[in-house]
Amino acid sequence: MFKLAMIAVTGFATLLMSEAFAQQQPISDKVPPITLRARTALPGVYGRMDHYGYDGKRGNLIVQALGNNTVEIINSWNRIHTITGLEHPQGSVYVPGVDRIFVNSQSGKTRIYDAGNFSLLKTLDFGAGANADNIRYDAAAKLVYVGYGEDAGGAIGVIDPMTMERVKDIKLGSHPEAFALEQRGSRIFVNLPDQESFGVIDRATGAVTKWKIPGNTNNHTMVLDEANHRVFACSLQP
Numbered sequence: 001m002f003k004l005a006m007i008a009v010t011g012f013a014t015l016l017m018s019e020a021f022a023q024q025q026p027i028s029d030k031v032p033p034i035t036l037r038a039r040t041a042l043p044g045v046y047g048r049m050d051h052y053g054y055d056g057k058r059g060n061l062i063v064q065a066l067g068n069n070t071v072e073i074i075n076s077w078n079r080i081h082t083i084t085g086l087e088h089p090q091g092s093v094y095v096p097g098v099d100r101i102f103v104n105s106q107s108g109k110t111r112i113y114d115a116g117n118f119s120l121l122k123t124l125d126f127g128a129g130a131n132a133d134n135i136r137y138d139a140a141a142k143l144v145y146v147g148y149g150e151d152a153g154g155a156i157g158v159i160d161p162m163t164m165e166r167v168k169d170i171k172l173g174s175h176p177e178a179f180a181l182e183q184r185g186s187r188i189f190v191n192l193p194d195q196e197s198f199g200v201i202d203r204a205t206g207a208v209t210k211w212k213i214p215g216n217t218n219n220h221t222m223v224l225d226e227a228n229h230r231v232f233a234c235s236l237q238p
Contacts, residue, residue, distance in 0.1 A: 053092035
């Protein structure tokens, strides 16, 4: 049974300030917790949500309403626009400079929109049912990375956001879940749950190394603590 979707949006200003405070202060019980500021109702939106993106130029939260086949644009606690015509949108990223939003869908399509007026500029197709999922922007190299593909066709595709062309693919051998890009190095760390592994990609050469962890079959989310040389991953189950 579908229920009216509600998004609890805590506000990026609050999150960023909390993060800055936490970095400056020693970890203790005196660090204030993140608290709920407001809720944004989305009438007419049904089903579950997936990953969020953020347009820092305008302060727009980009919400993948996967179950509703839409992308909802939120600003100042209000929905300001809806992008329709998507097939289970899963991930998005805002790319400054070119001022564009890249949106991935389960259908295997990456759609590129003008971030100002949300007009569709181009659609890149990674193949029928290619399950385009997580997406990241490499600001130093000015490239967009797209996780896509199932089974042996799993890969990370590389897009030039200026030309909006797909420039290469890095084969991984199974579907990639979340991945993280080093900022002071050339590596990409990627969850490969179907292989019970983490993949480590050299962005300069395209070489892939896999760290096998037996039983690690549900590693989906990931964050890189680059300063302390740690990768954190969370599993869906248990």
